[in-house]
Amino acid sequence: MIRDHGSGLLSSVATFALLTTIFQGAALASDTIEEVIVTTQKRGQNIRNVPLTITSLDGDLLQKLNMDEFDRLSDLTPGLLVQEQSPNNPAFVIRGITSDSGSPQIAPRVSVYLNGIDVSRSRGSHFELFDIERVEVIKGPQATLFGTAAAIGAVSVITRKPQQDFEGEVSLGYGNFDSLEAKGYVTGGSSTVQGRLAFSYRRRDGYIENIAGDLGSQSEGGTVQPDLNGINRVAVRGSLRLLPTDTLTVDLVLNYEKDDDTGSSFKSGTLAPTGGGTDPFSFAELGGAGPLSADVLGSATLGIVRELYDANLTMDWAAGETWTVTSVTGYRKFDSLEVFDADGSQAIFAEFAEDATGDQFSQEIRTSFAADSLDAFIGIGYFTEDGRVAVPFLTEEGTFLQCAAGLIPGLPCVGPDGTIGSLTAAQGLPPIYYVAQFGNTGTFHTYSAFADVTVAVSERLSATGGLRYAHETRESGAFASLPASVLTGAPLLDFGNVDTAGAVVKEKRSYDALLPRFNLRYALQHDTNLYVTVSKGRRSDVIEVASMTDAGGAPAARTTFVPAEVMWNYETGIKSRLMDGRLDIAASVFYQTYNNFQVTILDPGGVTRQENAGTARNIGAEGEIRALVGEYIQLFGTLAHIDARIDDKAENGVFAGNRFRLQPEWSTALGALVVVPISSSLKLTGNATWTYRSDVFFEIENQPIAGLEIRQGGVHLVNANLGIAATDDRWALTAFASNLLDNNHLIDAGNTGGLFGSPTFIAGPPRFYGLKLTSRF
Secondary structure, X not given: OOOOOOHHHHHHHHHHHHHHHHHHHOOEOOXXXXXXXXXXXXXXXXXXXXXXXXXXXXXXXXXXXXOOOHHHHHHHOOOEEEEEOOOOOEEEEEOOEEEOOOOOOOOOOEEEEEOOEEOOOHHHHOOOOOOEEEEEEEEOOOHHHHOOOOOOEEEEEEEOOOOOOOEEEEEEEEEOOOEEEEEEEEEEEOOOEEEEEEEEEEEEOOOEOEOOXXXXXXXXXXXXXXXEXXXXXXXXXXXXXXXXXXXXXXXXXXXXXXXXXXXXXXXXXXXXXXXXXXXXXXXEOOOOOOOOHHHHHOOOOOEEEEEEEEEEXXXXXXOOOOEEEEEEEEEEEEEEEEEEEOOOOOOOOOEEEEEEEEEEEEEEEEEEEEOXXXXXXXXXXXXXXXXXXXXXXXXXXHHHHHHHHOOOOOOOOEOOOOOEOOHHHHOOOOOOXXXXXXXXXXXXXXXXXXXXXEEEOOOOEEEEEEEEEEEEEEEXXXXXXOOOOOOOOOOOOOOOOOOOOOOOEEEEEEEEEEEEEEEEEEEEEOOEEEEEEEXXXXXXXXXXXXXXXXXXXXXXXXEEEEOOEEEEEEEEEEEEEEHHHOEEEEEEEEEEEEEOOEEEEEOOOOOEEEEEOOOEEEEEEEEEEEEEEEOOEEEEEEEEEEEEEEOOOHHHHHHOOOEOOOOOOEEEEEEEEEEEEOOOOEEEEEEEEEEEEOOEEOOOOOOOEOOEOOEEOOEEEEEEEEEEEEOOOOEEEEEEEEOOOOOOOEEEEEOHHHHHOOOEEEEOOOOEEEEEEEEEO
């Protein structure tokens, strides 16, 4: 595990300061940095005039930097971290607050928007980034702009729309680990009907070898498991734009994506594979789950199969010179099955799957008004979601009892030679397989009304006020099938549930919320703005349902209510364009308070549940800088310091003083884009980024499990691209490399294996490299 020795932070600050000095003293070219237009406030605005902390990344930049994964957005966005454990379980972290729960009973904290519709539910929020117009990352509570899920911020992805002129692009790439990539689009039409079709295909072998099923493994002769952390993803998007009149624009966007990735490398930190060790970056032996795996878990091999469908219909009608009416209708559906080896070893000890489905529908109608001194919008919205997660469990009874309880003294769960300890095997009995299932459901409906007004108080000062009222009805359910063990006569694993005999026990409640925001913007000069913002965020109440037996012996709901998490954000910042448009800077400082901070914990009985950790606070600063240096170079940098933790008060119990999970205190990035003419028809292109993140905890408890630290020290990563291209951009040949220095790092630790005393560790990507050819027509 990489450890942070402190030098990374010092070098980050020193380099950032040096870069700023270079920006200020360099002889810059006469060109200016392109202006950034965002639609965060439901209208097109120069980013400097928006009194919020926003990072906007346009599609051209993402393409130049070879960024096609959400986690790479973190490289250029201070205060953002995206953890991609798998496309089924991403974690979006903004300013130290994590939104990663896959339970349909628990609300997201970060709004993820795709073309104006909320896709924040964990198992559907991850999707391929291709043919993108821009990504806007907005910090702080944004309920007025992005709904109640934007308790701490929002990530808004806008795809490219059709155009009248015919054009297209195709890119093909190949790299190590037998990676293959194909992407492209074609667009064109008339003045009234325009279409666009875009696609993305990516595959790559796993980078952690899995020997399960191979010669010499404990499951030799069984199912050969694929190597871990591989990908196989295809996505298609069709877009149609209708312009029947000069005042009406209709956009229909349809998305389909299928992921067929190999399993995540949940490698045990305590149980070594046959002939190997517990180093998370070495080979593993996961998934030898026996002959029942396909029938019980849904697949004989580890991995995830997931399908996403969504449809978006947006209509904009210019009702007059100052009035616009907008309707946004969205439908989204996902269906996923992820099979994983929770104990991270060759033992048939804790084999699980997550079989999840979800569908949602949303409708928003708003009216916008724009005049010289007043901008406003008012609207209503409806959002409904229905989700279900079933978790089948498979184990060999003798192995489970020996590994969990050590009933035979001196017999290890996994021996030094890789053999598996089992009560049944020790007694000369054949394997006894145990099968169980538990799961939960969640259905909610949200009705909302919202309004937002910006008034120009004077030439220099403008004030914004917004308010969203939401009424939500939430219904949670639970179900379980928990047969008795042959060896013990009782369920081996109940997670606090009782057998519901196929029924779903439920609980339902309704809640109301008012969520305001207030902003002031003051123009120091034409290209420099100061802003102050105060806003409220809210994560919905949790109705957590498990099953129990009522007085009559029938299954009933055992309900835990966790109150809504409420956050206030206080922030001030500056945005400025200097040196005749060749230098852009933005900086902000913020202070946030939390009441009823919701955390997911493991209690002494081995049950994962939600709990109120009490009060918390978060204080930090963020900065971004871009500059043109000389004639051919653009430099950029980011810096963030975030101190986010549970308040160190006795009433906050065991969490008092703990840092938030997945949040580095320091993060920074430096990069450069270079374009150098070679001849009248050729140019050399190149870019590089260096990122640093200080240490993070992977669990809110901030404590070791089974004597192993569940954290990652500071990490430095370097990514680079170098190519040659036609001056008119008709073609380009690019060599790319990510994690150029091949630094070992973790993307997660602890996980479900921690419940069984076998914490698991997921290795981050090693060095990837390859070539890409792009042709435009």
